[in-house]
Amino acid sequence: MIKTLYNVELIIISKDGIRDPEGETIQRYVVQKSTNNVRETRAGKYLLFRIESNSSEEAQETVKRIAEEMRLFNPIVHKIIIRVSRSEGSSN
Amino acid sequence: MIKTLYNVELIIISKDGIRDPEGETIQRYVVQKSTNNVRETRAGKYLLFRIESNSSEEAQETVKRIAEEMRLFNPIVHKIIIRVSRSEGSSN
Numbered sequence: 773m774i775k776t777l778y779n780v781e782l783i784i785i786s787k788d789g790i791r792d793p794e795g796e797t798i799q800r801y802v803v804q805k806s807t808n809n810v811r812e813t814r815a816g817k818y819l820l821f822r823i824e825s826n827s828s829e830e831a832q833e834t835v836k837r838i839a840e841e842m843r844l845f846n847p848i849v850h851k852i853i854i855r856v857s858r859s860e861g862s863s864n
Numbered sequence: 865m866i867k868t869l870y871n872v873e874l875i876i877i878s879k880d881g882i883r884d885p886e887g888e889t890i891q892r893y894v895v896q897k898s899t900n901n902v903r904e905t906r907a908g909k910y911l912l913f914r915i916e917s918n919s920s921e922e923a924q925e926t927v928k929r930i931a932e933e934m935r936l937f938n939p940i941v942h943k944i945i946i947r948v949s950r951s952e953g954s955s956n
Contacts, residue, residue, distance in 0.1 A: 777903070783910050798911065802934045807926055811869070811914045818875050818908035819890065824901045834899055842894045 775824040777859040778831040784845040784852055785816030819844070828856040867916040869951040870923040876937040876944055877908030911936070920948040 786792040792814050799813035821838075825831035832854050839845055845852055878884040884906050891905035913930075917923035924946050931937055937944055 775901075785910065785912065795911070802936070803913070803930055806930045806934055809867075809916045809926060810930075811916065813914075814912040816910035816912070818877065818910040819887070820877065820906040820908070821895070821902050822904040824903065834901060838895055838898045838902075842898055844894070 775826055778823050778825055778828055779857050779859045780821045780823055780831050780835045781855040782819040782821065782835055782839055782844070782852060783816055783854075784819075784839075784850050785814055786849060787851045790849045822859060828858070832856045867918055870915050870917055870920055871949050871951045872913045872915055872923050872927045873947040874911040874913065874927055874931055874936070874944060875908055875946075876911075876931075876942050877906055878941060879943045882941045909937075914951060920950070924948045 786795070794815040795813045798815060799810065803810045803813050821835055823831050823834060825834060835854055836852075839852055839854075840847075878887070886907040887905045890907060891902065895902045895905050913927055915923050915926060917926060927946055928944075931944055931946075932939075
């Protein structure tokens with residue numbers, strides 16, 4: 773069976789209500805030096821996987837499993853966001 | 865004029881063709897311990913801004929300006945991705 777190449781994004785970010793010192797620092801010492809329109813800044817980690825899979829659901833499940841098994845995040849303080857798109861083969 | 869609250873995501877990641885030692889390390893020592901289906905892993909920075917603006921275009925422009933003026937990335941080696949969505953007021 774020929775598998776398809778997917779781009780799967782994994783975003784790891786503090787849960788709402790959990791303090792985010794990095795985001796607070798960027799907000800205070802970087803963003804607010806430039807504009808007054810930003811109410812909040814949150815900082816997180818971004819990982820992009822190019823993954824061969826039979827379906828977008830399977831690609832998403834694989835990344836979720838890697839994130840949990842390999843402890844890429846701490847479920848007590850972090851939430852994860854996973855987004856899947858088909859890779860067009862071209863890079864941008 | 866009443867402004868709308870937007871969520872603007874700023875993703876900072878190595879350009880294609882620029883080496884990404886962090887992504888390579890995660891690929892080799894974390895991902896490949898778990899699965900053989902992932903062809904490549906790229907690592908980047910994720911920032912989320914909650915911003916008051918008159919339009920999504922203006923919100924996007926503001927974040928682009930902050931990123932450039934405040935040197936949140938190095939345009940020689942990084943590319944940025946900016947995504948805007950309306951904030952629903954609720955957090956998730």
